[in-house]
Amino acid sequence: MLILSRREVEDLLDLDVLIDALAPAVADLSAGRVSMPARIMASVEKRGLLAAMPVFLSSNRTLSTKLVSVFPHNETRGVPSHQAVIVVFDAQTGSPRAFMDGTYITAMRTAAGSALSARLLAREDAQVLLIIGTGVQARAHARAIPRVRSVRHIRVLGRNPRKAERLSAELAAELGIEATRYTDSERAFADADIVCAATHSAEPVVKGAWLKPGMHVTSVGLSADGCELDADAVMKSIVVVETRQAALAADAGGANDLKWPIRDGVMTAEHIHAEIGELISGARRGRTSADQITLYKSVGVAVQDAVAANLVLKAAEKCGAGRDVEIN
DSSP, X not given: OEEEOHHHHHHHOOHHHHHHHHHHHHHHHXXXXXXXXXXXXXXXXXXXXXXXXXXXXXXTTEEEEEEEEEOGGGGGGTSOSEEEEEEEEOTTTOOEEEEEEOHHHHHHHHHHHHHHHHHXXXXXXXXXXXXXXXXXXXXXXXXXXXXXXXXXXXXXXXXXXXXHXXXXXXXXXXXXXXXXXEOOXXXXXXXXXXXXXXXXOSSOSBOGGGOOTTOEEEEOOOOXXXXXXXXXXXXXXXXEESOHHHHTOSSTTSOHHHHHHHHTTSOOGGGEEEEHHHHHHTSSOOOOSTTOOEEEEOOOOHHHHHHHHHHHHHHHHHHTXXXXXXXX
């Protein structure tokens, strides 16, 4: 079995290739051509959870599973909130083929999914990107979105001003794009074209009152205790998800941002306009006018991990990366 470290996965995974590769895979998912059961989760004394996410993607013959832990308060310990490993199996024999770091893959496949949503839903002339959050996902989204739209300015909004200032400086130096820290939410949202929320906040960081015609919003944050979006933001938007089943799952893996407005009678499940795979296949239309507000709410699905893991494994086999270990 091939063992691939975090550093090797980082070197092998091409973000542009990943964004492109996700499109046919999520189309297959929405069309029912992927075997992907609901994730299984074990709660850890209300501090976190451990989830198993198996999937078989027949189009590229990838059979894999991810084990991921989510401990939202790890930030105070200097440890990532999401940590994962992925095992890839031979789809013909079921034999384990590779064991790889999944923490980096989780971050990048999530950001790649958001970038794909921006490619499909954001206005062509979108130039101002607002990043809400200062962690791993905030960085990943700041790197991914400019690959699908001509971003000229990045705004960073975070509850910790020093972290937001540091992230702004890092992004400006790395991406060559002007980046500015903001402390006032309303000012940060003003004239923003694309908004990426990547927090563990239990209080809404995206409010309908701040949304302007033409915005595209991506929200990848999950909190067992609250919502990243308020109900007004959801109701004002054309809502797109990975799958309706995953977004509305009754367990902690579902999106409270959508489940709670349904629970409270503010909306019905029919307010979810489409799955992103339906936009790819043409089964549903996306943005139809420049002034519509579009929203992609992501909870993360195993097919995204399978696509990324397959790309990493193919690249590793091509260049001889990793370490072979006999486990039998």
